[in-house]
Amino acid sequence: MKKYGFGVDVGGTSIKLGFFETGGKLLEKWEIPTRTEDKGAKVLPDVAAAIRNKYKEKGLHKEDIAGIGVGVPGPVDAHGTVRGCVNLGWKTVDVVAVISALTGLPTAAANDANLAALGEMWQGGGIGYENVLMVTLGTGVGGGVIMDGKIAAGAHGAGGEIGHMTVNFTETEPCNCGRRGCLEQYASATGIVRLAKRHGMELPNMSAKSVFDAARAGDQKALEVTDTMSRILGRALANVAVVCDPEVIVIGGGVSKAGTFLMDAVQGYFEKNAFSACRGTRFALAKLGNEAGIYGGMKLILQEID
Amino acid sequence: MKKYGFGVDVGGTSIKLGFFETGGKLLEKWEIPTRTEDKGAKVLPDVAAAIRNKYKEKGLHKEDIAGIGVGVPGPVDAHGTVRGCVNLGWKTVDVVAVISALTGLPTAAANDANLAALGEMWQGGGIGYENVLMVTLGTGVGGGVIMDGKIAAGAHGAGGEIGHMTVNFTETEPCNCGRRGCLEQYASATGIVRLAKRHGMELPNMSAKSVFDAARAGDQKALEVTDTMSRILGRALANVAVVCDPEVIVIGGGVSKAGTFLMDAVQGYFEKNAFSACRGTRFALAKLGNEAGIYGGMKLILQEID
Numbered sequence: 001m002k003k004y005g006f007g008v009d010v011g012g013t014s015i016k017l018g019f020f021e022t023g024g025k026l027l028e029k030w031e032i033p034t035r036t037e038d039k040g041a042k043v044l045p046d047v048a049a050a051i052r053n054k055y056k057e058k059g060l061h062k063e064d065i066a067g068i069g070v071g072v073p074g075p076v077d078a079h080g081t082v083r084g085c086v087n088l089g090w091k092t093v094d095v096v097a098v099i100s101a102l103t104g105l106p107t108a109a110a111n112d113a114n115l116a117a118l119g120e121m122w123q124g125g126g127i128g129y130e131n132v133l134m135v136t137l138g139t140g141v142g143g144g145v146i147m148d149g150k151i152a153a154g155a156h157g158a159g160g161e162i163g164h165m166t167v168n169f170t171e172t173e174p175c176n177c178g179r180r181g182c183l184e185q186y187a188s189a190t191g192i193v194r195l196a197k198r199h200g201m202e203l204p205n206m207s208a209k210s211v212f213d214a215a216r217a218g219d220q221k222a223l224e225v226t227d228t229m230s231r232i233l234g235r236a237l238a239n240v241a242v243v244c245d246p247e248v249i250v251i252g253g254g255v256s257k258a259g260t261f262l263m264d265a266v267q268g269y270f271e272k273n274a275f276s277a278c279r280g281t282r283f284a285l286a287k288l289g290n291e292a293g294i295y296g297g298m299k300l301i302l303q304e305i306d
Numbered sequence: 307m308k309k310y311g312f313g314v315d316v317g318g319t320s321i322k323l324g325f326f327e328t329g330g331k332l333l334e335k336w337e338i339p340t341r342t343e344d345k346g347a348k349v350l351p352d353v354a355a356a357i358r359n360k361y362k363e364k365g366l367h368k369e370d371i372a373g374i375g376v377g378v379p380g381p382v383d384a385h386g387t388v389r390g391c392v393n394l395g396w397k398t399v400d401v402v403a404v405i406s407a408l409t410g411l412p413t414a415a416a417n418d419a420n421l422a423a424l425g426e427m428w429q430g431g432g433i434g435y436e437n438v439l440m441v442t443l444g445t446g447v448g449g450g451v452i453m454d455g456k457i458a459a460g461a462h463g464a465g466g467e468i469g470h471m472t473v474n475f476t477e478t479e480p481c482n483c484g485r486r487g488c489l490e491q492y493a494s495a496t497g498i499v500r501l502a503k504r505h506g507m508e509l510p511n512m513s514a515k516s517v518f519d520a521a522r523a524g525d526q527k528a529l530e531v532t533d534t535m536s537r538i539l540g541r542a543l544a545n546v547a548v549v550c551d552p553e554v555i556v557i558g559g560g561v562s563k564a565g566t567f568l569m570d571a572v573q574g575y576f577e578k579n580a581f582s583a584c585r586g587t588r589f590a591l592a593k594l595g596n597e598a599g600i601y602g603g604m605k606l607i608l609q610e611i612d
Binding site for chain 1: 381384435437453454458459460461462463464465466467468470471472475483484485541544545546547548549550552553579581582583586587
């Protein structure tokens with residue numbers, strides 16, 4: 001096994017890169033801006049140049065590098081082809097073919113949420129497990145399913161898109177996806193603020209954090225919001241569990257920073273609603289923060305060249 | 307590749323066996339009774355004897371047989387160990403170790419619903435696809451998920467147990483599993499009869515079939531029942547699709563014999579409720595009937611020895 005490799009996480013505004021030892025140690029991380037002009041045509045050449053420059057800077061050669069794993073914010077098929085990334089201006093882009101042509105290195109690609117799940121399994125909150133459900137509670141709700149140690153991307157790259165499970169068929173406000181009643185409308189940071197307003201809460205610069213702070217301080221309305229959010233999320237996770245049956249559910253994203261009081265409530269509703277075989281599913285907090293994607297990239301290419 | 311193999315489907319009252327060409331042709335099928343006395347200790351020796359007798363009867367030798375794939379009505383872990391089969395009187399039983407010791411042949415085991423899904427992928431309604439969700443609408447609602455051509459059994463063997471997704475949190479009657487509001491309470495044959503009674507239907511010897519027959523004849527209450535069942539099932543499948551993202555949903559079991567008028571209604575509700583990426587998911591009727599399990603057994607052992 002070669003000693004080094006790269007994990008890359010392409011986002012809408014910046015690209016995170018990680019230079020790793022293939023054993024799992026992150027040696028160096030850095031970011032470059034995402035140049036979305038020209039329909040995102042510069043994104044992958046920028047990634048390739050950054051990687052080449054980095055290993056040369058280290059006095060290394062192509063022969064020292066195991067490969068590159070790249071996460072992108074859109075659906076990726078089993079061959080590493082992206083079918084549209086709105087944030088990058090991409091239509092169909094063969095990420096694997098382009099990066100490997102520009103670098104001469106083995107390359108793999110996956111959806112960024114799935115890659116974060118793989119990273120958390122490898123070196124984060126899901127370490128020691130091979131069946132992991134990762135849930136990211138951020139501006140939206142992202143998800144990734146790992147089964148038997150591998151990303152379960154599904155037929156259209158929509159595997160693990162649990163933010164768009166419908167949890168309320170009578171919701172009147174639309175989700176960003178155009179449908180109504182998605183989990184994301186209740187369990188994301190923006191969803192929690194929306195719930196709080198519905199419960200008549202009025203806080204200056206209201207955020208998920210300020211709602212949780214108020215709940216911790218005993219505010220009745222904030223406690224109701226927290227309970228509603230936990231119930232909806234715990235029940236949704238129980239329904240996810242009978243489909244993919246994880247050993248551990250790893251929860252990350254900004255909302256998870258509310259800490260154990262929220263996570264305990266979610267787990268409580270999960271256990272109350274889970275099918276008997278799944279009741280023992282563990283819960284863990286994510287550990288890698290926004291480095292999960294680059295860790296996942298490194299692990300993905302190791303799996304592909306194995 | 308050896309020319310022959312066996313698929314076995316162990317049920318609570320009988321054991322189905324299939325003698326196959328490894329290319330997929332079912333040469334002969336037969337049944338033996340399931341002897342559940344002595345905590346089911348005779349079940350696996352009976353299977354082993356039946357297989358030995360069959361290949362000897364054909365003038366074949368152990369060396370001509372690729373192996374045996376066995377389905378059991380309970381959760382099976384990744385190593386082929388069963389963690390309890392109520393119907394057979396089993397607690398923990400290592401099916402693979404026992405059958406391979408008794409026959410000297412490569413053996414694999416899986417949950418029967420998952421094996422049926424694999425069988426339908428190989429030679430049935432899911433032929434040509436590698437990401438398949440199989441739903442069996444019988445006395446209960448069974449399910450199996452195939453991702454990238456392999457059974458997605460999950461951590462506790464509960465993968466694909468979609469009959470126990472909660473679809474109604476205000477249900478007052480209990481499901482067989484002890485919880486309330488499971489999909490099985492609405493979309494199984496017994497669930498449909500329950501719904502019909504709730505809608506005030508009165509038919510002699512009411513069954514799912516008689517309800518659907520009444521709906522086809524234009525009975526208003528029966529049409530309402532069919533619509534309710536289709537809506538609940540279509541919505542549930544849309545929520546399953548954002549977790550495992552199948553290319554095709556194969557529907558089998560006695561209820562699926564209601565035919566296209568029911569399946570079209572289910573698919574209509576699915577498409578209305580599915581996340582955009584999953585809206586193109588195909589629907590197909592199962593083709594193998596109660597032979598799906600033995601086909602799946604044959605395919606499973608071929609995958610394991612590959």
